[in-house]
Amino acid sequence: MSESILSVREIEKRDIEPLTQYWIGSDKNFMRGMGVDVSKIPNAEEWNAMLSEQLSLSYDKKQSYCIIWQADNKAIGHSNISKIKFGEEAYMHLHLWNNIIRKKGLGTTLVKMTLPYYFKNMQLKKLCCEPYALNPAPNKTLEKIGFTFIKKYTTIPGWINFEQEVNHWELSYEDFKKTSS
Numbered sequence: 596m597s598e599s600i601l602s603v604r605e606i607e608k609r610d611i612e613p614l615t616q617y618w619i620g621s622d623k624n625f626m627r628g629m630g631v632d633v634s635k636i637p638n639a640e641e642w643n644a645m646l647s648e649q650l651s652l653s654y655d656k657k658q659s660y661c662i663i664w665q666a667d668n669k670a671i672g673h674s675n676i677s678k679i680k681f682g683e684e685a686y687m688h689l690h691l692w693n694n695i696i697r698k699k700g701l702g703t704t705l706v707k708m709t710l711p712y713y714f715k716n717m718q719l720k721k722l723c724c725e726p727y728a729l730n731p732a733p734n735k736t737l738e739k740i741g742f743t744f745i746k747k748y749t750t751i752p753g754w755i756n757f758e759q760e761v762n763h764w765e766l767s768y769e770d771f772k773k774t775s776s
Contacts, residue, residue, distance in 0.1 A: 599666035601701065603708040606661040606673070608650060613670055614661070615642040617692045625694070630727030632757040654716050655681045662712050664691070664705045671696055674709045676717065677753065684721040685713065688753075689733050702736045710740075710771055720768050725752045728760040737764045741774040 606614070619642070623633045637645070649659050661675040672692045676685035689706060691697050713722055726733035728747055738744070742764040751758050766774075 600668075601704055601708065602665045602668065603662050603674075603705060603712070604665065605712065606646065606650065606663055608647075610661075610663050610670060610673075611643055611646045613692070614646060614663075614673060615639050617673075617690065618642060621692075622694075628727075629730055630752065630756050630759045630761070632755060635755040637755075657681075657717075660685075660713070660717060662709045664701075664709070666696070666701070671701075672705070674706065676713055676722070678723075679717060682718045682720070684723060685717055685719055686752075687713065687722055687724045689724075689726075689736065698732065702732065703739050706736055706740055707775075710766070711775065714768055714771055722766045722771070724764045725750070725761040726764075727752075728762050734762050734764075737762075740766070741770060742766045743770070 618636055619639055626633050646661070649657060649661060654660070657679060659675055659677045660679065661673050663670050664672040664674065672690050674687060674689050676687050679685040689702060691702060710722070713719055724733070724737055724742065726737070743766070745763040745765055747760055747762050749758060749760050752761050
């Protein structure tokens with residue numbers, strides 16, 4: 596993987612099936628380790644409907660916005676934002692689909708490549724991320740990229756999560772501009 600050419604792009608119709616398979620086919624212990632309540636994971640038809648709707652909406656109407664991560668033009672994961680307040684803020688999520696490619700440092704590069712899509716297309720002033728406090732990978736990635744740690748607290752961070760301790764990280768547009776130049 597270290598010699599792979601990494602790239603990112605907006606989600607397309609062809610990505611719905613592999614993205615859905617990630618959610619419904621991943622190891623349940625892995626999902627719990629990310630803070631996912633596996634009983635809340637929608638079925639394939641529901642994922643298909645949600646992702647298809649995302650594709651049809653303009654940026655200012657999206658409730659979720661997904662960027663596909665690629666190695667050698669093959670989809671290997673995704674990042675998406677939710678809780679979008681267009682022109683203001685959104686909450687980012689990070690997902691490498693296959694255990695073989697995790698913990699190899701790809702996430703940091705892929706997130707850096709993803710950030711311009713979020714800030715430009717959603718006109719964000721601030722990007723937040725609240726990974727499960729017990730999941731070290733995303734927390735290390737956010738720190739490396741330049742996100743600011745704000746606080747640790749207990750919440751249900753998303754609609755498919757259980758109550759958990761999360762680390763709340765933020766990256767302002769101003770700080771993004773500094774780190775991307």
